[in-house]
Amino acid sequence: MNLTPHTHFDDGRIPRHVQYSALGNIYFYDQLIITEFNEGVNISYVTGIQLLMECLKHIGPKPFIIISNRVNSYSVQPNDYKYLERVPNLNGIAIVAKDSVSAANAMLESKFFTKAFAVFEDIKSASEWSQSLIDPDLTVAK
Template identity: 30%
Template structure:
């Protein structure tokens, strides 16, 4: 695993930043809405200084995502892909539904190692 660069704890979300990658962990029972997306995009833009990155959501907690948030990502040029990691069948089923709304590459994994490998291939394709 890459070296941890920075950790940012928000009210509803913890973000861990690595080279070209951010891993989020949304807290239990949160309704993940547009304001969360805007906040995360702003922070990612600052931390990555506008460079390309991959977003990985570690879904170990139970929370809801408003699928329309994905429409807001269509103009985010630096976001190379979204990976969802969960061992819970229900979370994977929901992620599969969300996938159809995503304008960027979106994949689902049962382990963080698989998600990391996928993120590395996206970063490599982008020349990073």
């Protein structure tokens, strides 16, 4: 099946690769991974390890950021953030929350992750924050 890649940016950037799975879709940009998980799935170390391996394969050793675009409602095992912390080139996680409940859940999750973690209302803001973590010389506020 040949699907047209979705783009998350107004500037026309398209992902280098898209991974479609039963959990959802993962969009690979240069040093940015955007996840959009399916309604009702449970994201944990057990369910997500294959996707994490896929991410590392496509990103390689360069620093990267994950943006979780929460367009659907699903559950996350916050204790499993400890496994993501062990990925040396993962600089941080941004959550794009669709509503106040999703934002509150993300803030709770942030307590389980010691690297950079922030919640945003849109992908553009999350991407700007992410770029500031990848390239500290940028003047975007952290």
